[in-house]
Amino acid sequence: MNRRELLVGGTAVASFAIMPRMAFADPNRIDWITSSDQNVIDFWTNVVKPKFEAANSGLTINLVNGGGGSGLQAIAARALAALQTKTDPQVDFFEGFDSRLPKGGIEAGLWTDFSKANLSNYSKINPLAKDIPTNIQYRGSQVLLAYDSTKLPKDKAPKTWPDLVAWIKANPGQFIYNRPDKGGSGGNFVVRAIYEANGKDPSLFTVANFDKAKADDMLGKGFALLKDLAPSLMDQGAYTSGNTQSIQLLSQGAVTMIPAWSDQSLSALTQGVLPDTTGLVQLADLGFPGGFTNCTVPTNGANHEATLKLVDFLLTEDIQSAVLTKLGGFPGVSWDYVAADLREKFKDIVPKSIPVFPGGDWTSAVNDGWYRTVAPNVDRNAK
Amino acid sequence: MTVAAAAPVAPAAKEKSQGAIGLLLVMLPVLLVIWLVIWPIISAIVTTLWIPDAGGFTTKTYQFFFSDPYSLNNLGLTLWTTAVVAAILLLLCLPIALYLRFTEGGLGGYVQGLAIFPMFVPSIILSYAFIRVLGPNGMVDILLNAVHLPKIRTPYLTPWGSVIGLVWDNIPLTVLILASGLGNVSNAAVEAARDVGANRLQVLWSIILPKLTNTLLVALSFTVLNIFSSFTLPYVLGPAAPEMMGPFMQRSFRELNDPLSAVTQAVVAFAFCLVFGLFYVASVARNRPKP
Numbered sequence: 001m002n003r004r005e006l007l008v009g010g011t012a013v014a015s016f017a018i019m020p021r022m023a024f025a026d027p028n029r030i031d032w033i034t035s036s037d038q039n040v041i042d043f044w045t046n047v048v049k050p051k052f053e054a055a056n057s058g059l060t061i062n063l064v065n066g067g068g069g070s071g072l073q074a075i076a077a078r079a080l081a082a083l084q085t086k087t088d089p090q091v092d093f094f095e096g097f098d099s100r101l102p103k104g105g106i107e108a109g110l111w112t113d114f115s116k117a118n119l120s121n122y123s124k125i126n127p128l129a130k131d132i133p134t135n136i137q138y139r140g141s142q143v144l145l146a147y148d149s150t151k152l153p154k155d156k157a158p159k160t161w162p163d164l165v166a167w168i169k170a171n172p173g174q175f176i177y178n179r180p181d182k183g184g185s186g187g188n189f190v191v192r193a194i195y196e197a198n199g200k201d202p203s204l205f206t207v208a209n210f211d212k213a214k215a216d217d218m219l220g221k222g223f224a225l226l227k228d229l230a231p232s233l234m235d236q237g238a239y240t241s242g243n244t245q246s247i248q249l250l251s252q253g254a255v256t257m258i259p260a261w262s263d264q265s266l267s268a269l270t271q272g273v274l275p276d277t278t279g280l281v282q283l284a285d286l287g288f289p290g291g292f293t294n295c296t297v298p299t300n301g302a303n304h305e306a307t308l309k310l311v312d313f314l315l316t317e318d319i320q321s322a323v324l325t326k327l328g329g330f331p332g333v334s335w336d337y338v339a340a341d342l343r344e345k346f347k348d349i350v351p352k353s354i355p356v357f358p359g360g361d362w363t364s365a366v367n368d369g370w371y372r373t374v375a376p377n378v379d380r381n382a383k
Numbered sequence: 384m385t386v387a388a389a390a391p392v393a394p395a396a397k398e399k400s401q402g403a404i405g406l407l408l409v410m411l412p413v414l415l416v417i418w419l420v421i422w423p424i425i426s427a428i429v430t431t432l433w434i435p436d437a438g439g440f441t442t443k444t445y446q447f448f449f450s451d452p453y454s455l456n457n458l459g460l461t462l463w464t465t466a467v468v469a470a471i472l473l474l475l476c477l478p479i480a481l482y483l484r485f486t487e488g489g490l491g492g493y494v495q496g497l498a499i500f501p502m503f504v505p506s507i508i509l510s511y512a513f514i515r516v517l518g519p520n521g522m523v524d525i526l527l528n529a530v531h532l533p534k535i536r537t538p539y540l541t542p543w544g545s546v547i548g549l550v551w552d553n554i555p556l557t558v559l560i561l562a563s564g565l566g567n568v569s570n571a572a573v574e575a576a577r578d579v580g581a582n583r584l585q586v587l588w589s590i591i592l593p594k595l596t597n598t599l600l601v602a603l604s605f606t607v608l609n610i611f612s613s614f615t616l617p618y619v620l621g622p623a624a625p626e627m628m629g630p631f632m633q634r635s636f637r638e639l640n641d642p643l644s645a646v647t648q649a650v651v652a653f654a655f656c657l658v659f660g661l662f663y664v665a666s667v668a669r670n671r672p673k674p
Binding site for chain 1 (some may be wrong): 453456512514515518519520521537539540541618619621622623624625626633634637638639640641642
């Protein structure tokens with residue numbers, strides 16, 4: 001063998017070795033993929049997976065981090081293509097995904113309609129959490145205010161929206177929230193302002209009642225409140241690009257108060273990312289909205305039946321109580337279906353009603369409108 | 384093996400078969416480019432111009448883009464950022480590349496290592512490090528405070544935030560391209576110029592830069608393409624509005640559920656990148672030795 005042959009042969013062997021191994025869906029292995037953060041993956045690894053596999057011998061769950069929403073979208077688009085070619089999409093469960101995407105997926109029958117899937121626990125889902133029937137909810141979380149209690153004594157922390165506005169204006173530069181589409185803490189702060197401008201009535205906004213002209217008017221009033229706040233925010237109107245960056249600014253002492261997710265603040269406190277002196281407070285006049293995480297199941301998954309078993313399992317009292325105790329989130333089922341002692345224990349912390357802002361058109365209108373009216377209205381050269 | 388078997392054949396036939404192998408080798412990347420780049424571009428242009436719901440051929444998505452002040456602001460910021468970053472990069476990287484080309488001694492290796500280092504830092508990590516260092520109450524503020532100086536006006540969440548991040552991130556590629564271009568400048572030419580009494584500036588201006596025009600063009604088009612399509616750094620470090628085209632496209636697509644606008648923005652961005660792509664192709668074509 002001369003040198004050239006060696007090179008050619010070597011390259012052939014090497015390229016064979018680095019060729020992607022073909023992956024096929026295993027029977028009885030539920031391919032699960034998520035857009036959520038590490039704390040949720042840990043929760044599945046340590047709690048849901050072992051419990052489910054113990055209860056259903058022979059079935060396993062393959063937990064995969066999908067790398068955020070756009071990663072899941074790409075996989076969902078492939079699942080839709082697989083539906084059209086009648087091939088195996090190699091995925092069974094989407095955690096943290098909205099079945100409104102990819103466009104045309106629902107119409108093509110890509111997503112399982114859970115209301116018709118004969119789930120024994122479906123009726124237990126909190127009516128506040130329910131979205132369209134192709135999305136199912138098993139966990140939620142609520143936004144609250146996190147603040148530095150060394151700068152703001154606990155008894156002085158704002159308890160109502162007018163208190164909060166007064167505090168922000170009296171302490172310019174000490175408050176920041178993130179862009180509404182980049183993380184729920186800022187998003188729900190924006191929604192809370194919209195509620196405030198519309199008589200504190202979350203029931204005015206439902207999935208079905210979106211109307212462009214009405215929305216422009218109702219949202220516009222909320223944006224006016226936020227525009228009024230902008231000059232008193234950090235840097236006269238800077239907005240972080242995510243929940244984590246807000247927490248980072250609070251921990252660096254750059255600001256005194258931020259809106260933050262309840263579960264994220266609790267884990268930041270336990271990990272020491274936020275110091276023990278961080279205070280958490282919920283508004284008493286109307287709480288900050290929360291959100292429930294949507295999950296979807298493609299109808300063409302190879303393990304569709306087993307996956308529906310998993311969905312039903314998620315809504316059992318056992319897992320729902322664990323969502324509360326292990327994940328620091330809110331259960332997706334109504335509070336009547338959570339263990340009685342937990343219901344008693346969390347009675348004071350968790351309000352009975354979590355305002356939930358409808359996804360879809362309303363959320364898109366908020367995100368678009370905020371960027372167009374609130375965000376650019378910054379005169380950074382002022383001062 | 385074909386290659387080995389072809390070897391003893393007469394020279395003309397050999398040349399021919401090597402040409403065929405060359406074509407075969409080049410076919411794979413060309414097919415990949417057609418499949419993964421050219422085809423999506425054509426499909427994007429078609430989807431934005433041929434909208435069955437609106438009665439076939441229409442330019443309304445482009446009309447909206449170019450009449451919408453918000454979109455135009457985003458495009459403006461992207462062009463501004465691109466121009467500023469490209470200018471800073473050339474001013475910063477040319478001296479480094481010159482130093483690396485003409486230095487003799489051990490220090491050059493360390494400088495090179497340092498200049499290439501950003502290549503190995505993922506931009507998301509860079510972003511958070513940036514907030515820690517240049518953000519409010521970050522390390523720079525702490526150091527300034529230690530010597531009783533006022534805090535800096537932090538560039539975090541302003542257009543300068545993305546500029547600083549992008550410059551740092553693009554230094555390695557620019558330095559590498561410029562350094563390789565400087566390899567074309569022969570020591571003899573420089574020494575000859577020195578012998579006739581040219582000073583350093585004259586050497587740079589009359590000997591080195593004329594040899595380097597093509598390389599500068601290549602470096603410029605690479606950085607411009609990189610910056611124009613950047614996502615993570617402007618997303619994390621830049622202001623909420625106006626935003627750069629990368630985050631804007633992603634937001635239109637994902638948060639506003641509006642793929643059509645996102646594709647339109649992509650085609651507009653692509654049109655701008657095309658200009659610099661053509662610069663690059665032209666300069667490569669000009670550089671090819673004449674047959």
